[in-house]
Amino acid sequence: MKDKSNGTRINTDYTDKNGFYFFSAFFRARPRPIIFALTITLLVLASCAPVDLNAPLPVYDTGVDPNAWAQIPAGEVYFGQHEKIETTGAYEIMIADVTVRQYADYLNAALADGTLKIEGDSALGYYPGDPFHGVKHEIEIKAGDWEYIPLDDPSQRIKFDGTTFSVQEGYENHPMTMVTWFGAWGYCQYYEAELPTELQWEKAARGADARPFPWGDEILRENANFYSSRDPFEDMSSFGSRTTPVGFYNGQSYDGYQTLDSASPYGLYDMAGNVWQWVGDVQPQEGFSDRFMKGGSKDTYDMDLRVWVRNSAPPMYFSPGVGFRCVR
């Protein structure tokens, strides 16, 4: 084939005398593929960088009392994405997620009165078990002691010295995470409360209308803690998104970071973002052994913060992005 510019021939016989045009050309004549390969190598190395899970974090008092409860009146509610109308009785729900401080206090009390056990690197408590139907993929949850929280996980913000539970400094007013559904259920039971049902949770989040977010129809970064929402606790180049203190998005300014007041119509905070929240429904479908989680989290895109979105996991699952609150 003739090159128009200078009339010389371009090699279209890709099997040259050395037999391997492509690969020889790749390394001999083209610096770009090598740069490309080096870039990929650097990317891979950067991807393996260790993460400091105990990196310093800012400490803010949000002014929201995690011991406060909101009154939810009896009545109808739009339930789910397709706005099915359902009814609930009246109930009270915590205005914020259970904090690490509250959970540590509970663990100390439960350990003292013998309702909590320590076995290996786990804190365990009793759960009476689920009905079991033998449906495909169903997990049998028998009555017995189940893990409430792991004690050895580096993401655990509650420390145990062999006798007492304490809170890692700075996390006192952050939502309790690294807690299984059993651990959430055990906490609520201990204080004569329950985990909210999905219906109760949604009603508390959206109020009497069909809004997709607790505060209204649209979401901005200053409304909630979600993936890449650029809050002061986040560093996407290293540890990524972290929890914000409960009630952080209340319209206050924190060292120049202005939040929007994002309470639900009933005055609840963090019903969208920050941490997924376990809800209490057991076997909402026969053979469905997972537990639902609601609200989205610091690790999910804004679409998962819509009130009807469901996540689910087996009740023994725990994560730095899952917490809970109680109803009574």
Next chain:
Amino acid sequence: MKDRFNYLFGSTKGLILVAAAMIAMTTAVWGMLSGPMAEMGVREVVIKLLRMDIVQSEREGRIIILYHSIAMAVVAIETYMVTGLLKMKSFYKTAINLLITVGYMMTMVFGMGFAYFGHNWAFHGLYITGLSLIFFAGVLLCAALWPWNPEYYISDAAYARTKKGVDLERVAFFTTAVTTVISALFGAVPGSYLGNGFETFLAENIIRLPHKTPMEYSIIGHLHIMLALIAVMITLIIGRWLNFKGAWHKVAMPLMILGCIVLNLGVWGVVTPLEPVAHMIIYVGATPSMLAALFLLIWSWGKFAKEGTAHIAKPTFLQKLGAMVSDPLKFGPTWQMLFMNFTTSGIGIFMAIRLDEVFRMWPAREERIELTGHWHALSAIIATIILMYYGDMIGLKGKIRQIYGWSIIFLSDLALGAVTVFEMKRLFISEAEQQPLVNGLMYAIDFGLGMLLVLLAIVMVWRLTDLFKPKGRWTEEATHELSQEAAK
């Protein structure tokens, strides 16, 4: 002007160019509404600039229309390739191409208009009309491909055929077309039912619920089988383009026909009381189909190695390997089929084997990432195969051909490989420690897909400028048919 219009809407290559341009534009604009573009705030700018009407509760419905808009254009491209490669009556060819062109354009324009720019119900009706036209084009394609017409019998013993001379490759095309038309109904019926009540859902969001309605099963089956059939059809198209023949062809075609039928029966069975065994039937059907694709790969790679070293008396292994990869546009499609086993089939099989022990121990959102990731990867692989064939049909040669072909392979495989690692990351890294890995993978994905789109944009701009030339490349393409150019 008339000549150009005739080229764009009257010739196979022109029709493919228009559809590719439509897909490229849609992908470029709507790709900015999610992922890293959303993180960077680009989404908000696009929404405001284009005055989109984004209602939160309608996201799932919007996405379904977006998927269909792109998928219908891809189906149109494959149909153009089939009508260009296979013998059929000119009436059928004209009618099919006309119907499917009007159909996908109406689907895309009015569907996206309805979904993203306020609910104009006339648009919704026209969107449905577009889908219906495509369905009708599919029915006509089945009639056009009827393999038991003696006119289409073959006598060449190098190809798979019956004793009577029925062309088994044509039977495979026919089977794929017929099952595609039937499988479309599995989406149309529940789509009408659920869409009319605005109760649309994404299959990945209900996957863990043990009890699903037949309509829900139908949707899940539909989306799986349609993508699988698009993949089967592109495999057959690539085989025809490369002039697949010989012993491998004779084994592959019956396998492809059998696999396609069994695979479809399995998927359709999902909505029947056979549901508990449907998955096993699907595995049984998928195996011969994938074997047939493997035979195409073995045959084509052998052919490239043999032909490329024909001038060498005793070629070494490296010389054969060099010859095999010397033309990325011909080597690439089957390579991508092989790569698909890493990004799609392998992931699917691994998930199926370790579902209860591993994947169902993770949150449903993790499973959603795997589900959506692996079929996005399959869709992207099909798109790259189409782009490689397109590169050949527009006559790319020399260095441009090498750069175009290898760029598609490297960039897409980099991105899709990273997607696959992203899907499986929980196997080897904890949630708390994942961010640097996620960042690295995202850079690789964004770079790969972004550069691929840039490459596509360059091709589209080049083709656009070519149209302004009185004797541009388009004048040659207007008269050339794909069947004349299939490898001899």
